[in-house]
Amino acid sequence: MSASLGLYRLQQVDKQIDRAQVRLDAIRKTLENDAELKAALTRLEDAQRNHHHALHDLKFAETEVEAQKIKIEQAESSLYGGNVKNPKELQELQKDVESLKKHLAALEERQLEAMLNAETAAAEFQNAKAELEIVQSRLGSEHGKLIEEQTSFIKQLESLAEEREAALTPIPSDLLHVYEDLRRQKRGLAVAEVEDDACAACGTTINAAVQQNARSQKALIHCPSCGRILFAN
Numbered sequence: 001m002s003a004s005l006g007l008y009r010l011q012q013v014d015k016q017i018d019r020a021q022v023r024l025d026a027i028r029k030t031l032e033n034d035a036e037l038k039a040a041l042t043r044l045e046d047a048q049r050n051h052h053h054a055l056h057d058l059k060f061a062e063t064e065v066e067a068q069k070i071k072i073e074q075a076e077s078s079l080y081g082g083n084v085k086n087p088k089e090l091q092e093l094q095k096d097v098e099s100l101k102k103h104l105a106a107l108e109e110r111q112l113e114a115m116l117n118a119e120t121a122a123a124e125f126q127n128a129k130a131e132l133e134i135v136q137s138r139l140g141s142e143h144g145k146l147i148e149e150q151t152s153f154i155k156q157l158e159s160l161a162e163e164r165e166a167a168l169t170p171i172p173s174d175l176l177h178v179y180e181d182l183r184r185q186k187r188g189l190a191v192a193e194v195e196d197d198a199c200a201a202c203g204t205t206i207n208a209a210v211q212q213n214a215r216s217q218k219a220l221i222h223c224p225s226c227g228r229i230l231f232a233n
Contacts, residue, residue, distance in 0.1 A: 002214065002215045002216060002217060002231070002232075003175060003216055003217060003218055003219060003220050004191060004214060004220055004221070004229050004230065004231040004232075005231065006167070006170050006171045006175075007171065007175060007176075007179045007190070007191050007220075007229060007231070008191045008193070008231040009167050010164065010167040010168065010171065010179065011179075011183075011189070011190060011191045013160055013163050013164045013167050014164070014183070014188065015188070016156075016160055017157060017160045017161075017164065018188055020153045020156050020157050020160065021157070023149075023153055024150065024153050024154070024157070027146050027149060027150045027153075028041060028150075030143075030146060031143055031146060031147075031150075034139070034143070036135055037135055037136070037139060037143070040128075040131050040132040040135040041132065041150075043128045043131065043132075044125075044128040044129060044131075044132050044154065046128075047121070047124045047125040047127070047128035047129075048125055048128075048154075048157070048158065048161070050121045050124065050125070051118075051121040051122055051124070051125040051161075052161050053121075054114070054117045054118040054120075054121035054122075055118055055121075055161075055165060056165065056168075057114045057117065057118070058111070058114040058115055058117070058118045059165065059168075059169075060114075061107070061110050061111040061113075061114040061115075062111060064107050064110075064111075065104065065107050065108055065111050068100065068103060068104045068107050069104065071100055072097065072100045072101060072104060075093065075096050075097045075100055076097055078093055079093040079094060079097055129154075136151070175220060178190075178220060178229070179191070179229065182227070182228060182229065185227075186201075186226070186227075186228055189201055189228065190228060190229055191228060191229045191230075191231050192223055192226070192228040192229070192230060192231065193230075193231050193232075193233075194206050194211055194214065194230055194231065194232040194233075197211070199223040199225065199226060199228065199230065201223065201226050201228050202223060202225050202226040202228075204223055204224065204225035204226065206223070206230065206232075210224075210230070211230075211232045212232075214230040214231065214232040215232055
């Protein structure tokens, strides 16, 4: 899989999130005169955002714990594998293993804390949704169609948040930083597909060699004109 493929897939999800958020913002402006509904929506959005961040932190904590366990396995393999005979070296390896295990314990504490935070955030998110449903029920048909559309988009964003978490999993953190920086700089469009031998974002011609490099499994290739990440099938 090319380095840009995972980012391209992530961008497809992010574009859906952006479109849904734009429509939600428009609906909110229409309903903003209703203070009670506005407050309930704000609580829901805050709870949803906190839930999303909590899930992200939990996944990161789980990844750190697994990585530390692998380090310990490798260190213990060196310690007990029989290849190291020197007593001093063995003593140093033993100290390394003990240090790694001590750090693992700290990481597992963070993981537990992240798990508890995620559970709390999930409960607050569900409570906020229930509160919003109560408010919507009282409003009845006054904003019926808009509220139905709004509810649909909120559910869609919830599903897209899960899709985004799944899309993030295979992407190295350094590539993700590049993507996020470009999204901020390029109005949400960090990755440009190569279509008809040209950058789909700016129209610059992309030669065959650059297109081949864009299929690299490790390195990102940028459009020489607009600077976006190039994705080539």
